[in-house]
Amino acid sequence: MGVEVTMFDPFDPPKDRHYCRLANALKNGKPQFHLDWTKNVAQKYMSIYGSDFCLIFYRNEPPMMYYAIPYDLIEETIPESHLDGSRWHGYIEDNVLKVTKRGHKMATLDVTEFLNVFETKATNNRLPKPFDVGDNEDPLLTEQIDGEGTVYIIVNEFFSDWVKIGCSKNLPLREKNYQTYSPGQYTVYAYLVSQECYQLEQKLHNEILRPNPNFSSVREWHNITKEEAIEFIKEAYPHSPVIYPE
Secondary structure, eight states: OOEEEOOOOTTSOOTTTSEEEEOOOEETTEEOEEEEEEHHHHHHHHHHHTTOSEEEEEOSSSSOOEEEEEHHHHHHHSOGGGOBTTEEEEEEETTEEEEOOTTSOOEEEEOGGGBTOOEEEOOSOOSOOOSSSOTTOOOOOOSSSOOSEEEEEEEETTSTTOEEEEEESOHHHHHHHHTTTOSSOEEEEEEEEETTHHHHHHHIIIIIITTOTTSOEETTEESSOHHHHHHHHHHHOTTSOOBOOO
């Protein structure tokens, strides 16, 4: 796997792909990186990307600076014993991340090489890991069988301006199974993660897309572009980040 160097924009941090925490505090006119991060939020990113994301502490006020720390290093260095409730608390001093918990030895990590350098690992894991099912399981979801999973937009190169919207607890296997007997390549264009993915998918079809008189719909297929599909989803669910597989 290689390394991809990307420009970091403090006014538009990559929150969909990385865990970003604002740290604008000053002490005597100097940056004071007092910070925290939450276990549940970190676990949400891990459920999608494994450890292939960064924990980014950043400023969007002068002096503009940030640390983009690969989360696998955080995992190796900062133990759960240092949780204060549901959060880790610490600070960065002289390019060293220090996490404190009363009664425990301070946990430290040298983050010098991550100052103002945003590097993300190139990965073959385009799609999230299965949610609560085995690698070879892709159960049919219903009102009675729902839960955390993905709502996805999938496209086929032979079906111009048609998209299919579905839900799955095992998106890698679902994409693979679409290829059976298909004349063209199926590709997941985008997806979002929901705690009730079947319910969200049904709401999109039944309340937003099928009733729209401006385009045709056939079951889970809709005669719109993938970009239009994204706009419908963002308008309906502005707080659910849409993720584009790399």
